[in-house]
Amino acid sequence: MKTHRVRENAVKSPENPTIFIHNLIVRIRRTMKKFSKGDNLFKLLTAVIASSIFLILGLMIYELTVGSRLSIQRFGIEFLVGTKWDPAITQVFGALPLILGTLVTSAIALLIGVPISLGIGLALSEFSPKRFGFAFSFLVELLAAVPSVIYGLWGIFTLIPFLRNNVYLPLQAMFGFFPLFSGLVYGGGVLTAGIVLAIMIIPTISAISRDAFSAVPNTQREAMISLGATKWETAKTVMSYARTGVIGAIILGLGRAIGETMAVTMVIGNKFQLLPTSLFDAWYTMSAIIANEFTEATYDLYVSALIEVGLTLFFIALIINVLARLIVWRSLKLVRGIARE
Amino acid sequence: MRTAYKIIIPIVAIAIIVTSVFAYQYLSTPQTQQTITLNGAGATFPFPLIDKWIAEYHKIKSNVQVNYQSIGSGGGIRQHTAKTVQFAASDAPLTEQQFTNASNTLHIPMTIGGVAITYNLPGVSQKLKFTGEVLADIFIGNVTKWNDSKLISLNPDANLPNQGIIVVHRSDGSGTTFVFTNYLSDVSQQWKLTVGKSTSVNWPVGLGGKGNEGVAGIVSQNPYTIGYVEFIYAKNNNLPWGSVRNSAGEFIEPSLDSFTKAASFAAVTLPRGDQSWSTVSIIDSIVNNTQATGAYPITSFSYFLVYKELNVLPNMDITSAKALVDFLWWTIHDGQNYSADLAYVPLPQEIRTHNEATILMIAFNGEQLYQS
Numbered sequence: 132m133k134t135h136r137v138r139e140n141a142v143k144s145p146e147n148p149t150i151f152i153h154n155l156i157v158r159i160r161r162t163m164k165k166f167s168k169g170d171n172l173f174k175l176l177t178a179v180i181a182s183s184i185f186l187i188l189g190l191m192i193y194e195l196t197v198g199s200r201l202s203i204q205r206f207g208i209e210f211l212v213g214t215k216w217d218p219a220i221t222q223v224f225g226a227l228p229l230i231l232g233t234l235v236t237s238a239i240a241l242l243i244g245v246p247i248s249l250g251i252g253l254a255l256s257e258f259s260p261k262r263f264g265f266a267f268s269f270l271v272e273l274l275a276a277v278p279s280v281i282y283g284l285w286g287i288f289t290l291i292p293f294l295r296n297n298v299y300l301p302l303q304a305m306f307g308f309f310p311l312f313s314g315l316v317y318g319g320g321v322l323t324a325g326i327v328l329a330i331m332i333i334p335t336i337s338a339i340s341r342d343a344f345s346a347v348p349n350t351q352r353e354a355m356i357s358l359g360a361t362k363w364e365t366a367k368t369v370m371s372y373a374r375t376g377v378i379g380a381i382i383l384g385l386g387r388a389i390g391e392t393m394a395v396t397m398v399i400g401n402k403f404q405l406l407p408t409s410l411f412d413a414w415y416t417m418s419a420i421i422a423n424e425f426t427e428a429t430y431d432l433y434v435s436a437l438i439e440v441g442l443t444l445f446f447i448a449l450i451i452n453v454l455a456r457l458i459v460w461r462s463l464k465l466v467r468g469i470a471r472e
Numbered sequence: 473m474r475t476a477y478k479i480i481i482p483i484v485a486i487a488i489i490v491t492s493v494f495a496y497q498y499l500s501t502p503q504t505q506q507t508i509t510l511n512g513a514g515a516t517f518p519f520p521l522i523d524k525w526i527a528e529y530h531k532i533k534s535n536v537q538v539n540y541q542s543i544g545s546g547g548g549i550r551q552h553t554a555k556t557v558q559f560a561a562s563d564a565p566l567t568e569q570q571f572t573n574a575s576n577t578l579h580i581p582m583t584i585g586g587v588a589i590t591y592n593l594p595g596v597s598q599k600l601k602f603t604g605e606v607l608a609d610i611f612i613g614n615v616t617k618w619n620d621s622k623l624i625s626l627n628p629d630a631n632l633p634n635q636g637i638i639v640v641h642r643s644d645g646s647g648t649t650f651v652f653t654n655y656l657s658d659v660s661q662q663w664k665l666t667v668g669k670s671t672s673v674n675w676p677v678g679l680g681g682k683g684n685e686g687v688a689g690i691v692s693q694n695p696y697t698i699g700y701v702e703f704i705y706a707k708n709n710n711l712p713w714g715s716v717r718n719s720a721g722e723f724i725e726p727s728l729d730s731f732t733k734a735a736s737f738a739a740v741t742l743p744r745g746d747q748s749w750s751t752v753s754i755i756d757s758i759v760n761n762t763q764a765t766g767a768y769p770i771t772s773f774s775y776f777l778v779y780k781e782l783n784v785l786p787n788m789d790i791t792s793a794k795a796l797v798d799f800l801w802w803t804i805h806d807g808q809n810y811s812a813d814l815a816y817v818p819l820p821q822e823i824r825t826h827n828e829a830t831i832l833m834i835a836f837n838g839e840q841l842y843q844s
Binding site: 401419 | 543544545546547549567569570636638643644645646647653665666667668669670671672673674675678679680681682686689690693694697
């Protein structure tokens with residue numbers, strides 16, 4: 132920084148002829164570099180590639196809107212608040228149960244996944260030896276690479292029977308009077324979908340929150356320890372210091388949970404209803420109905436309604452990502468502000 | 473310079489490999505015959521059979537390469553209407569609207585399938601008996617207990633438990649659902665008016681499993697469930713199935729034999745190949761036929777869809793058109809010999825004869841293509 136400033140000052144003061152000539156040469160070289168062909172080409176190329184993102188996004192919104200035109204014209208806002216999905220007789224499509232199903236299963240996933248992910252993040256950044264931490268984070272990130280259909284199959288053949296016999300039935304025996312735990316237990320359903328989703332978002336949230344914890348300046352920890360704080364108290368400070376980064380991580384995980392398709396379809400039971408009667412009851416999500424019905428949607432309005440579900444999902448995901456971006460920005464500003472001080 | 477080599481060398485290497493692969497392919501195909509490629513798309517139900525046909529046909533005619541994408545009947549019909557495939561396969565005939573959009577489509581029944589009722593009922597060893605009315609009542613939610621008087625009167629010997637019935641249906645749109653809801657619509661007025669028939673419907677009760685494997689998974693893991701799956705899937709996976717009462721008053725189990733009988737009874741009512749088939753349904757034609765002895769009531773055709781005048785297709789020439797017609801002719805004759813091994817139903821003679829007349833209609837620029 133300092134040397135640079137000195138040089139700039141020198142450019143502005145032409146009193147010293149040797150420095151002036153030297154600066155002139157530097158300037159000419161810079162200008163030549165600016166206009167060198169390779170650099171310009173490279174600049175252009177990156178600009179084109181970068182702007183293709185806008186093109187792709189724009190095309191996506193355009194195609195989804197054009198595709199769902201029939202359904203938008205026919206149902207209008209009714210589509211978002213309607214509770215009936217009848218492709219056979221009345222040909223009426225309403226997506227509210229799907230939207231609720233998507234949001235609620237994702238919320239359950241967060242409820243289960245966030246504490247576990249934060250625990251993993253803390254363990255990796257605060258408590259574990261470095262070498263162990265490296266191996267462990269490798270394993271956690273491996274989870275993110277497992278295809279979702281594998282999670283789905285594992286859900287059907289392993290998780291559902293296990294949960295049914297060892298968790299749900301005992302739960303019902305103890306708390307069956309409580310509406311959330313009443314009703315038919317078949318193993319799949321809302322809670323199972325939430326659990327599978329939780330497992331799927333743990334890698335995302337734990338990896339990002341670990342980075343957020345690691346970014347906390349060591350002075351914070353040292354200050355806490357010097358005040359005589361225990362490990363737990365130190366960890367609490369670290370967590371509160373990194374909270375904006377953690378919120379960003381959670382929202383990215385939420386984004387993944389909302390868009391997840393195959394694994395959810397295979398365990399949620401695919402029942403189109405406004406609200407399930409209990410945690411064990413089946414429900415439906417937006418991405419699941421698209422995956423289920425698109426191939427056999429036999430008339431235009433039906434296809435159009437499914438595309439509109441996709442459009443809705445797109446906007447919900449967009450809103451969540453914008454939120455995540457805003458929060459991450461805020462956290463970056465905070466960190467910079469502290470660094471300046 | 474170094475970096476430039478680093479880029480150039482891999483590019484050259486890749487180019488050499490790609491060229492040599494193409495060259496190998498080019499040289500290894502016999503130059504005397506031009507390879508003819510035929511593309512088809514559609515239903516997943518007949519896919520294993522069509523796949524077998526394609527492999528066997530390639531052995532006989534090595535210059536004909538048939539491709540078939542099993543993307544679902546709906547997708548097949550869309551591609552057929554858009555004329556992006558040379559033939560399509562569907563589990564349901566074209567509706568009036570679809571037939572108008574894809575005018576001059578011929579329907580060629582290529583195989584027969586059926587829907588089996590599967591269930592998981594611990595402590596009941598004998599096969600359950602159902603009637604259409606009771607099935608409709610179960611799937612609409614009128615009959616909710618296994619020991620409902622309607623079920624007991626049909627199965628007096630079975631020790632039916634006092635347990636709720638868990639209904640399992642397909643969650644994905646499918647020809648199987650179309651066939652099953654077609655049957656329920658025929659036997660129950662309430663079903664017809666409130667739920668209807670379609671590849672997916674607004675199910676009044678129950679859970680949805682994705683695909684045959686999803687339904688079978690839920691049924692096999694949960695006691696007191698009932699669901700429907702393709703017969704072939706039930707058979708290959710040793711699922712239990714019940715018998716269903718037909719219009720002749722017999723309780724019939726799904727089997728190749730009972731499907732064939734059902735199809736033969738329907739054959740007499742089939743329209744000409746170039747007419748609208750929107751109302752064709754084995755189920756509809758035998759549901760009130762008291763003479764239909766031995767016929768399983770939930771039976772349906774799978775169709776090839778092909779244009780009568782093949783020059784409406786882009787990129788179609790007379791050679792490919794001839795190859796397509798020869799392939800179709802072969803599938804409904806020699807091809808049928810492969811059906812039974814894969815648990816598909818071979819076409820009865822009446823339907824083969826009917827199909828022969830249909831295939832003879834196929835033309836290119838007005839010229840009849842099949843020469844026997």
